[in-house]
Amino acid sequence: MTKDRRRFSVIPIRAVGLVRRQVDWRVLAALCTYTSPLGIAYPNQRTLARDTGLAQPHVSKSLRRLYELGLVRFLKPKGRKHPKAFRRGLRYQVLYEPNAPLPSAKEIEMAPLPRSGWRHE
Numbered sequence: 001m002t003k004d005r006r007r008f009s010v011i012p013i014r015a016v017g018l019v020r021r022q023v024d025w026r027v028l029a030a031l032c033t034y035t036s037p038l039g040i041a042y043p044n045q046r047t048l049a050r051d052t053g054l055a056q057p058h059v060s061k062s063l064r065r066l067y068e069l070g071l072v073r074f075l076k077p078k079g080r081k082h083p084k085a086f087r088r089g090l091r092y093q094v095l096y097e098p099n100a101p102l103p104s105a106k107e108i109e110m111a112p113l114p115r116s117g118w119r120h121e
Contacts, residue, residue: 009033012096018069026052027062028071032094038103039094040075063092064112071095076108 009032019025030051034041045063049056066072075091093103102109 010035010096012071012094014096014098015069015071018071019066021062021065023052023054023058024062024065024069026054027059028066028094031063031066031072031092035094039096039100040091040103041094042089042091044089067112070098073100073102074110074112075102076110 009029011029011032015025015028019028027048030048031041031043033051034043043051045056045059048054048059048063052059054062063072067074071094073093073095075093077089077091093100093107
C-alpha cells in the first residue's frame with residue numbers, strides 16, 4: 001500500500017454557516033483533499049467512503065446535500081469508462097464562492113444523479 005501524501009484540505013469558509021450535519025462535513029473535507037487549484041476533484045464514492053469511514057450510500061446522499069447547499073457542482077465525466085466500471089466516474093467542482101463560474105468553457109455542469117443511477121449516452 002502506498003503512503004498517503006495528502007497533507008491538508010482547503011474547505012470553503014462559507015461552509016461553516018451552511019453545513020449542519022457531521023456526515024456532510026466529513027464528506028466535504030474528504031472531497032476537498034482531492035481538489036485541484038480550480039476546485040475540480042474526481043474521487044469515486046467508494047474512495048470517499050473509505051476516507052470517511054462511511055457507507056457509500058451515505059456519501060452519495062451527502063454529496064447531494066452539498067450540491068443543494070451550493071458547495072459542490074457535478075461536472076460531466078470525461079474520458080472513457082473503465083472496462084470493469086459500471087459507468088464513467090463522476091467529477092465535482094467544490095464551489096469556494098457562491099455561483100462560481102465553471103473552471104473552463106469546456107466544462108459542462110450536470111444535475112446530481114437520480115437515486116436509481118443514470119445511463120450513459
